[in-house]
Amino acid sequence: MQAPRIRPIILSELQKRIIWHIRIYGPTSRSQLSAALGQSHAATTRLSKELISLGLIEEASSEPLASRGRPMVPLRISGQGAYAAGATCHPGWVEVVLVDFAGQLLARLDQPFDSKDPVEFARVVETCLSKLAAKIGLTQRRFLGLGIAVPGPIVGPMERRAVVQWLEGWRDISLEEVFNYSLSVPVWIENDATAAALAEYYQENIVQRFSSALVFFLGHGIGGGIIAERELYRGEYGNAGEVGRLFPGMLEERPSGIDLIRFLNRKGIPINDLRAIDSLMDAHRPLFETWMDRVAEQLKLAVACGTAWMDPGAIVISGALPEAILSGLAKRLVNWEDNHYPGQMPRIFASSIGSLAVCIGAGLVPIHAVSSHKWL
The missing domain is CATH 3.30.420.40 (ATPase, nucleotide binding domain)
Structure with a gap:
């Protein structure tokens, strides 16, 4: 997987830790976050306010406390702040999906396709992306990028891949160069089964x-x-x-x-x-x-x-x-x-999620790259 050309959202390590704590443990109050992450309540409140303003987390329904006082307002992952796309090529057709920051499938489109040319694949994917974004009213302002799931292992420099025969036009070339040149969005390239693993893990x-x-x-x-x-x-x-x-x-x-x-x-x-x-x-x-x-x-x-x-x-x-x-x-x-x-x-x-795992996982690759916390 290569780094993209741009990253619309840059998160600090502390912000990533908050996001991942909520992904793992579900809706969590600010006081619980402070205790779990070893941060002051003021620092946690400030960081969570920043993430709320980005639309990456949101306040869930208030939970009443046993004693008198303000109700506990847990924070949860929000899908509103960012989204990404995933694409892959099957024998005879192309599949493209949009997923939100919470990992939920927003939209899906498939189209017949029998070309072995990666440039033609990129053209079809970009057309599908425009159709999907228009259909559900998404703007590019919160678009993190496109993950492309490719079958086959890496076999040489520039991450060339030994792809299957029905994609022989993808062999012996730098897919990174081809897709970055052919597409107008940030691109990540990932093995199809590895992408599927990411989708399954996010469940x-x-x-x-x-x-x-x-x-x-x-x-x-x-x-x-x-x-x-x-x-x-x-x-x-x-x-x-x-x-x-x-x-x-x-x-x-x-x-x-x-x-x-x-x-x-x-x-x-x-x-x-x-x-x-x-x-x-x-x-x-x-x-x-x-x-x-x-x-x-x-x-x-x-x-x-x-x-x-x-x-x-x-x-x-x-x-x-x-x-x-x-x-x-x-x-x-x-x-x-x-x-x-x-x-x-x-x-x-x-x-x-079965057969959707590859394409959903490809869409989660940009989201994971932007928000994952390095566990030290």
Whole structure:
């Protein structure tokens, strides 16, 4: 991920600490913030007033106190102060979303697209951004930037990426240079599975309970992302979470969406699009159960390795597959226990946002970059 050309909002470290405390613990009073952050009440009041004026936090409903006096007015994250966009390219279509500062999806647009030219992709994305902003009445004044989720690992200087074949025009070039030249907005570039991990981590049931998480994203292939101490972990070369390396492409069976399509084709079910899978599940439930049994066995290896090395609080099974499949895989992994390990195991969840995770996560990348607190 590269730094953008401009940052519309510059926050101090203390302001970031307030934002992240509220993200983690939910609505919090000024006195509670002062105690938790070790700041005077006056300093906390001043900082919170600045954040309220920026529209990044807001006062929630007052809570009555047990004793007489003014009611406690908790502060919460506000989505009004800033927003960002996320974009990614799927086989045959482009997806663009807008998310607000609270991480909520504001709007989404997809458009057919079959070009391998990244400049053409940028043109389509900018057109989609204009349509979305006009539709919901957003101005560029609070726009933090655009995150672009790209499949494939970084393979060389200038963050060149080994992207999939249907994006071969994106290979051997500096995507940073191309997109910064082609787009009129600040741009961040992130691996698609890493972006998905950020979106999954921002869900309340994860961010408010755990400081670390592993996310497995089953799309056309399989990828992963890592959150360590509430921050994206990318590794020495920017490729942390490339769990697809555990299941090389030459394998006949991989835990991926393409593998599921091939499995169904071999069983005589004509399908070539992941989006059509959901409509087949009721009629072919035994086939899907068989496939999930096999894939869960394969994922145990990755789960065991990730747990041993990282000791995460949460593991999320995410992807561009139907919710019933993600839930089925998560349940199979929950039922699996490492009987040789006496320590605490991570909680395993199925994604609640599924295929939207990549694009929402791409939109959260600018928000996270501007507001995340470095935990020292």
